[in-house]
Amino acid sequence: MSEINVFEIPIGKQAREAMDKMNVGTTVFDTDDIVPIKMPDSGALRGYVPWGDDNLRPNEVLKLIRKDEVMSPNMLFNIQAAYANGLVYTTKDKSEVTDQEILDFFKFNRPTKYLFEQQTDMKHFYWTVSVLILSGDGNKIVKLRHKDALYCRLETCNPKTGALEHIFYGNWEKGAPKPENREDIELLDVDDPLGDLMVRMGKLEDETGKKRTMTKTRKFAMINRIPIPGNKYYPFPYYWSLFNSGWYDVKQLIPAGKKAKFTNGMVMKFQVEINDKYWDVLFDRESITDPVKKNERMTLEKENIKSFLTGIVNAGKVWFSGFYVDPVGKEQSMVRINVINNEKEGGDWIEDTEEGASMACYATGNNPGMIGVTPGKSAGQMNGSNIRELFTMKQGLEKSVKDIILEPYFVIKNYNEWDLEVDIPFMMLTTLDKKTDAEEMSEKEITNPKPVKK
Secondary structure, eight states: OEEEEEEEOOOHHHHHHHHHHHTTTTTTTOOOOOOOBOOTTOTTOOOBOOSSTTSOHHHHHHHHHHHOTTHHHHHHHHHHHHHTTOOEEEOTTSOOOOOHHHHHHHHSSOHHHHHHHHHHHHHHHSEEEEEEEEOTTSSSEEEEEEEOGGGEEEBOOOTTTOOOOEEEESOOBTBSOOGGGOEEEEEOOSSOHHHHHHHHTTSSOOTTSOOOOOOSOOEEEEEEEOOOTTOSSSOOOGGGHHHHHSHHHHHHHHHHHHHHHHHHOSSOEEEEEEEHHHHHHHHHHTTOOOHHHHHHHHHHHHHHHHHHHSSGGGTTOOOOOOEEEOTTSOEEESEEEEESOOOOOSOTTHHHHHHHHHHHHHHTTOOGGGGTOOOGGGTTOOOHHHHHHHHHHHHHHTHHHHHHHTHHHHHHHHHHTOOOEEEOOEEEEOOGGGTSSEEEEOHHHHHSOOOOOO
C-alpha cells in the first residue's frame, strides 16, 4: 500500500500579515483638534503646533514614499522639473551683474544647493523655511539659508493678532527638543515679510505711523508655502490623497503578495505517494529499529519532501526515486509526486500593478510617459512630440511654485536696494531641426514666442 500525502502550499499568511502592517496610509492623516504643546524652557514663547497626531507626520510620509518604487522616482522627477535650468540672476535690464556686493552674496550662499533644497521640501510638504541673516549693523541681508521642513515646527499663533511669530528647529523624533538642541527663530509676517523686516529694523513706519528702534535680532525665518484651503499651519499636499484613498495600501499589498507566493513556492497542490517499502528501505539503511525513532524519521522525511517541493530556490531541481517490479511484473514506485495544478505563476495582478502605478503617477502629477514607461496596453505609444508637449506643460505649471520659491530673493534685493532680477528659466525640449536636445527659455519667451521664419 502506498501512503498518500497532500501538501497544500500556503500563500495567504505572509500576505495577511503584510496587510495588517500595510494599513498605514489611511491612519497617518487622521485629523484631530490642534492642541499646542508647551516646550521645556521655552520662556515666554507659546507652545508649538504638532505636525500630525504624533508630531511625526513628515517622518511617516517619507517612510511611505521611500517604500514605493513609483512615488520615489516621481518625487525626484518633480523636484528636477521644478529646478529646471537652475537659478539665474541678472540686472533689471537683463545684463550681467557686475556689482561686487551681489556677486559676493551669491558666491558665499550656494544658490544651487539652496534652490534644490527648497524644491525638495516644496514637492514633499508644500512649504519651505528660509532664514535671512543680516549684517552686524542690520543694514544688509548677507546670508540666505534653508531649514529642512522635517525639523521645523510652528509656534501657535498669537491669540490677539492671529500672527505666526516663531519657528522651532530641532529633532522631534524623541519629543520636544531641549533649548540646547533647539533653535527658536523669529518668523517674519507671512503676508508681508519685507515690510515686517523693515519695520523691525527701523527702516519703515509701523501701522501706528511710528518708526521703531532697530531690534537686536539678526536672524529671521520666512515661510514659503502653497496655499491649501483650511490649513493655517501645515499644508496638506494634494498628492497625500493617495494615502487617504487606500490606493497606496492596495499598491503595497501587490508586491507583498507576489513575494509571499514566490517565497512559499508555486501555488500548487502536490499529491505525494510513498510506498510502504520506501520506509523499510530507509529504516534499514539508517539502522532505525525503535518505533518512536521511526515515527520521528518519517515525519522528518515528509518535511524534507515538502521543502523540496516548495520555494523558488528549488525550481528546476530533479527528484530521483527508485522503483521495483512486483511478482506479477508490475512496476511499483517508491515515491511518486503528482502535480495537481501546473498553471504558470507570477503573471497575476499585472493589471492591478499597472492601475496602482497609474494612481501613484496621477496623484503626484506625472504622466508615466515622461519618466520612461506607460503602464498598460498603451505602452510604447508615446512619441517624441507627445513627450515634448507634456514636458512643456509640466514646466509651465511650475510657474506658481517658482514665484513662491523666489520670494526670499525679492525680500533680499529690495531690502539691500540691489539692481537685481532672479529667475528660474524653463528647460524646453526642442525638435531635431534645432540641432539641440533642449534650450533655456525665460518666462517672457514662453508666453511671447518669437515668430517662426518660413
